[in-house]
Amino acid sequence: MMTASRAKRPTISDVAAHARTSKGTVSFVLNGRAGVAPETRARILAAIDELGYQPSQIARSLSNSRAGAIGLVLARTPQTLRSDPFFAPFIAGVELAVSADDTSVLLRFVEDDAAERAAYERLASSRRVDGVILADLRRNDPRPALVSSLGLAAVTLNRPDVASPFPAVCNDDVTAIDAAAEHLVGLGHRRIAHVSGPLTYLHPNQRDASWRGALRRMGLDLAASVASDFTAEGGAQAMRALLETTSERRPTAIAFDNDTMAVAGIIAAQAAGLDVPGDVSIVGFDDAELSEYINPPLTTVRTDPFGWGEGAARTLLEVLDGDDVPDTVQAGVSTFVVRSSTGAAPA
Amino acid sequence: MMTASRAKRPTISDVAAHARTSKGTVSFVLNGRAGVAPETRARILAAIDELGYQPSQIARSLSNSRAGAIGLVLARTPQTLRSDPFFAPFIAGVELAVSADDTSVLLRFVEDDAAERAAYERLASSRRVDGVILADLRRNDPRPALVSSLGLAAVTLNRPDVASPFPAVCNDDVTAIDAAAEHLVGLGHRRIAHVSGPLTYLHPNQRDASWRGALRRMGLDLAASVASDFTAEGGAQAMRALLETTSERRPTAIAFDNDTMAVAGIIAAQAAGLDVPGDVSIVGFDDAELSEYINPPLTTVRTDPFGWGEGAARTLLEVLDGDDVPDTVQAGVSTFVVRSSTGAAPA
DNA sequence: CAACCGATTCAAACCGGTTTGAATGTGCAT
DNA sequence: ATGCACATTCAAACCGGTTTGAATCGGTTG
Numbered sequence A, B: 001m002m003t004a005s006r007a008k009r010p011t012i013s014d015v016a017a018h019a020r021t022s023k024g025t026v027s028f029v030l031n032g033r034a035g036v037a038p039e040t041r042a043r044i045l046a047a048i049d050e051l052g053y054q055p056s057q058i059a060r061s062l063s064n065s066r067a068g069a070i071g072l073v074l075a076r077t078p079q080t081l082r083s084d085p086f087f088a089p090f091i092a093g094v095e096l097a098v099s100a101d102d103t104s105v106l107l108r109f110v111e112d113d114a115a116e117r118a119a120y121e122r123l124a125s126s127r128r129v130d131g132v133i134l135a136d137l138r139r140n141d142p143r144p145a146l147v148s149s150l151g152l153a154a155v156t157l158n159r160p161d162v163a164s165p166f167p168a169v170c171n172d173d174v175t176a177i178d179a180a181a182e183h184l185v186g187l188g189h190r191r192i193a194h195v196s197g198p199l200t201y202l203h204p205n206q207r208d209a210s211w212r213g214a215l216r217r218m219g220l221d222l223a224a225s226v227a228s229d230f231t232a233e234g235g236a237q238a239m240r241a242l243l244e245t246t247s248e249r250r251p252t253a254i255a256f257d258n259d260t261m262a263v264a265g266i267i268a269a270q271a272a273g274l275d276v277p278g279d280v281s282i283v284g285f286d287d288a289e290l291s292e293y294i295n296p297p298l299t300t301v302r303t304d305p306f307g308w309g310e311g312a313a314r315t316l317l318e319v320l321d322g323d324d325v326p327d328t329v330q331a332g333v334s335t336f337v338v339r340s341s342t343g344a345a346p347a
Numbered sequence C: 001c002a003a004c005c006g007a008t009t010c011a012a013a014c015c016g017g018t019t020t021g022a023a024t025g026t027g028c029a030t
Numbered sequence D: 001a002t003g004c005a006c007a008t009t010c011a012a013a014c015c016g017g018t019t020t021g022a023a024t025c026g027g028t029t030g
Helices: A012-018 A023-030 A038-051 A057-064 A078-082 A087-099 A113-125 A143-149 A173-186 A202-217 A232-243 A259-271 A305-320 B012-018 B023-030 B038-051 B057-064 B078-082 B087-099 B113-125 B143-149 B173-186 B202-217 B232-243 B259-271 B289-293 B305-320
Strands: A069-074 A104-109 A131-134 A153-157 A168-170 A192-196 A224-227 A253-256 A281-283 A300-302 A328-330 A335-337 B069-074 B104-109 B131-134 B153-157 B168-170 B192-196 B224-227 B253-256 B281-283 B300-302 B328-330 B335-337
Touching (some): A012 A023, A069 A113, A078 B305, A087 A104, A087 B078, A087 B087, A087 B104, A104 A113, A104 B087, A131 A143, A131 A305, A143 A153, A153 A305, A168 A305, A173 A281, A192 A202, A202 A224, A253 A259, B012 B023, B012 B038, B069 B087, B069 B113, B069 B305, B113 B143, B173 B202, B173 B281, B192 B232, B202 B224, B253 B259
Parallel strands (some): A069 A104, A069 A131, A192 A224, A253 A281, B069 B104, B069 B131, B168 B328, B192 B224
Antiparallel strands (some): B300 B335
């Protein structure tokens, strides 16, 4: 049963023959170019329809030297991906934007910096992609320069701290962090700490700056800032470190850079005999699905990786079309969601 | 600064000229074919090296009519992806296997069945991929027949319930479910229920069958089986339904088909005044990162989407190479992890 | 009627590889 | 010297599109 009917698909020549015209004219019709008699166009369209013809993307790419694909190189391990709330919806957003344009996404995972560099070089020189999205920017990231020297187009996720000829597609963490800061201060908190992700990455730095800025506007300073690593173990450790401060100077509210660390922090606080939020309020970041179900339900920032991916891809496509693109684009809406891990500051 | 040095990349002709030979010969050494004098080969390799030449994948694909890519079409929404513990590590596994072979992965997300069908058709007729991985199999799934009629190679994730000419790459849920069943029975449970995902999908059916089989081997029957939908709301609802049974006949242990439903189920039980695991034991499925932190920490099955993806991709590549492939391949190891949401059956 | 024009069409070159069938050169047996 | 098998090399065709420069045609114009 189920014979794989390997009927050779029709080519543009078949269509031309069938419509009694030439390849060139068919090509014109396919690309909607002027200079084809209406009657001929109709005949060609009929032939296309009758033969069920679809142009070969590959052949098309070869002649117009556009790969019709964009690349995304990620340095993530299976372990981090298992619980990564960012990647899947992000790539879905990218895909959505890109498929509307009939181009495709090429994914590549790498282990380390050397492999990353090699991946971009291969992508470029094997001409598989027209442009790339630079994600997970690091401090002093070599990629804008590398990618630009390879002649690839690109957009960056957030603005790099190095010179970059590419548009930066930014999310609005700042607004959400402002809201979170106001919420905490409104509850009477004056000593607020921030536990960030690894500072080799740019976004933990930026979020730290956002917290500082938000508090400053309300006349406060960050009580403490500790750099961690996004893991549960790291979150617990950071919490224990913060709790060691003498109790008059101890922060009454702590914001973590992801939910994993925040939840581990809650557990660590409870293990130390503290009540959350009675003794200390906790804020997370990401809004993992189960954050709502832990005890107490986590107050956190819900991010919008889908929207961010969509915006990034759309912007990159505009760049590829040669459109004029502003060098900063906003995409994705983060919202601050209040649950029960935050409460009035202790007296 | 940062001038995009758009130096035209060298082509195979450049290499040929530089090595004072012909394109054909260069192509031979590129593909490691016999019949090139050692001395010539050396000259060509030197030229390649000197020019930094890398063959164009696109041109290559055009002549040998292999796209050098495999496709993956998924019907998932951004909402489900946000907390989907399967997709990201799965695709990473696929990518890993596939990049070793210098082929790439083409992702496509679709909304509904019609769009899905169209996606496969386009993938095939625009010759963008050589084969596809069929995921999220449904009952009576039309895709094996469709894909086969399109002349694409494929592998399926698990064995479909319809005739399929493709190898099935299966995970070992059965073993893990056996372990879970033994664990519960060992704790004295006799009335065990299963809350499954939507039965339009194949794997909830298969898991239900696995539970039935495991219990039967120990002389028991499934106390109840309710079909749900993988959402928190669905899990809570299923739990409430199960609790309505008169308390002598009420299940003392309930296994859910994912962690989301399991956690919502725990909350619902607690809201009904029951103790977990004192009055009812709960088992999840997936092992989401935060499952460990809810109260009580969730006993669950940890799956291996990364390994599954790797296995599926590797198998598909073998099919594409024309190797002989057994029609069932095992990939990925699921393990049963015991935490505190399961305990001795109530007396 | 010749010259010219714009609109349409077409044949051929090209993109950068692979593959083939013929040409070349070498050493060896006859 | 002749013929032949063998190893190497090359030019050309091909994959399926796009693009270009020239050819064709009916209709105007001088």
